[in-house]
Amino acid sequence: MMEIGTKEGWREFVDAAYEKPVPATVAQLRAMAPADRSLYNQIRARYSQAGAFVKTPQYAEFQKAVRRRVYLNEHRQVGKFGLILSGEPGQGKTTTLLQIGKEHELRRRLVAQSSALDGAIPVVYVAVPAQSSARALLLEFVRFFGLPARRGVLYNELVEMVANAMQRCRTELVLVDDIHHLDLKYRANLEASDMLKQLSERCGSTFVYAGIAVQDTGMLTGAREGQIRKRFKLYDATPFSITTKQGRSDWGNLLLALEDSLCLLAQESGRILTAAKALYRLSGGEIGPLKDMLQLAALEAIEDGTEALDLREFDKELQRQQFAKQALQSG
Template sequence: MSGAFYSLSRKEGWRRYVDAPARRQPDRLTTAQRARLGEQAREDYDEARHDWHANFGILRTPQLAAVHDELERIVFTNRQDPDRIRGAAVIDALPGLGKTTIANVFARGFDRAQIRRHGPVTDEGHERIPVFRVGLTSNTTLRTLNRMICEFYGHPATNRATAAELASHAVDCVLSCQTRVGVIDDVHFINPGRKDGLDVSNHLKWLANELPVTFLYVGVGLAERRFFADGLIGDNAVLAQTARRWTRLPVPPFEVASDEGRAHWRGLLKATERQLVLTHARPGMLTDLADYLFTRTSGHIGSFVTLITRGCFTAIRTGTETLTVDLLDTVRIDEASEQARNQLAAAFAHGRLATTPTRQRAAAS
């Protein structure tokens, strides 16, 4: 099984992610060409296709493009002097909508631009690290947050320092390496209603005050959890600093209730078709299944990619070499999509939903 093994929560892993060249799409061989391959060559070819389908290029969906436009505006206008507060961005959406991918891809592009413009070493001779990235856990405390930031940079004192010392080390790392963007994933694990969660939330504000960094947070259902209210309720909620400092960027799922939404959905299917390396793939292979694919995935990009990736694996393994309803029906994906499937199928069957544009349906009738 191929694939690289590294963590984006360490600078070495992040550097590999940022500097990795684009993967090369395997050639699409005909049945005759595949038949001429020896057994080992055919296994290698299939292995290359499995790896490609699990990692093909990022699909620039309307959701990704919209959030990236906002992030660019926020990051590139955060040019305030260190004595002024910088605004933060938070990507807040349901699971399976590509939040982390959107954040990572933006941060990777920013990192590449900074290195290209300013070089890999600062004027003081330190390694330039334009972006740091950490992911929180369900038991993140103030000390573990500081430790995770220090571990990203590879600071040697992470295991024996106090929380205050770790915070000082984290500030030193950011300033020395001239970091400009900090990505903090899974912030929904912070519960401002609990003391340890409130401590972490307040510490994030302190870091934002102390560091010349634009923070990019990623989380699930933060607005519904009243995360922006800092644990305050009633009239006191107006005192919440988070709601004033963070710009919330939602990521909606695909929808097919409007012609614009239908066009976006079919655009996703067409873009995905071009990425698939199956012998019997053809234009329209996915768009002909537009209703079915929406029924299976509820318009969630994560569920869609999982279904397609597993479907391609099955198509190659069984020799079918194409994606059909019968084949995809053998593939199970996340439970949320499976539970919503029957209800969506009924909506399509009764004409309450459709992926075909209104004008095209009118002409057909």
């Protein structure tokens, strides 16, 4: 399994391309030799899990904002622009961060940009450790680049080491995940926040943060409020809503895209829309739980040979949850 928090793992992630399997009929699948059938099912699962990415309206908006800031920061000397993606678990924040980084690097390679030539590392991805300090976070950057850091190396030396690596590698985009671990009520985390700002000014990279309820971490209030709000724009990753015509259309488009990604051989295209309301209520409009439900249901359909989602099960599950809720309230 690739470790995205290193340059080797990140490169493997960017290079990975999972093609959609060639469509087959149920009869053709059953006629395959057991080994061939097993391989075909593995290819389908891999594509569904790792190859198919659904670009939601929220994703498209955030990606556009990242592109604009990368372009502008290339020409700014101080006060580099950044972005913060905040939301509750299940909103696809990490997936969004990774996909934006992957597409950015692939675009750079396509046009032979200097930031994508041999030896360059246009995108860096790190996750903030729990109870992080400035030093601990710096060591995540050191680990990503694979830099030699002797035991007892001084903090300022680490900053210099990481900043120099970003400059040499022409890093343009720095993705910092789990930023909610930097609770600025604690002094060590204040120092870590300042360290990120220092790296941004030294290297000219565009920093993009993602985390849970970032508004509650102190990054956007208190002593650092003015400093961060002036440079970083906050985007909220929110659940889908079906209270408007556009919202229902977006939800339907998401379901259709996910249905197609499952590669079920007997699934009638568009049939999933008959369970749109049940799926919405079961998932709360959140893309993470929705994908989990559909992929588990698809695996069951593959294993039992039906090759189609049993959409009635979603209605039954919703009824069971409603019954359990009513029983709890009445008890």
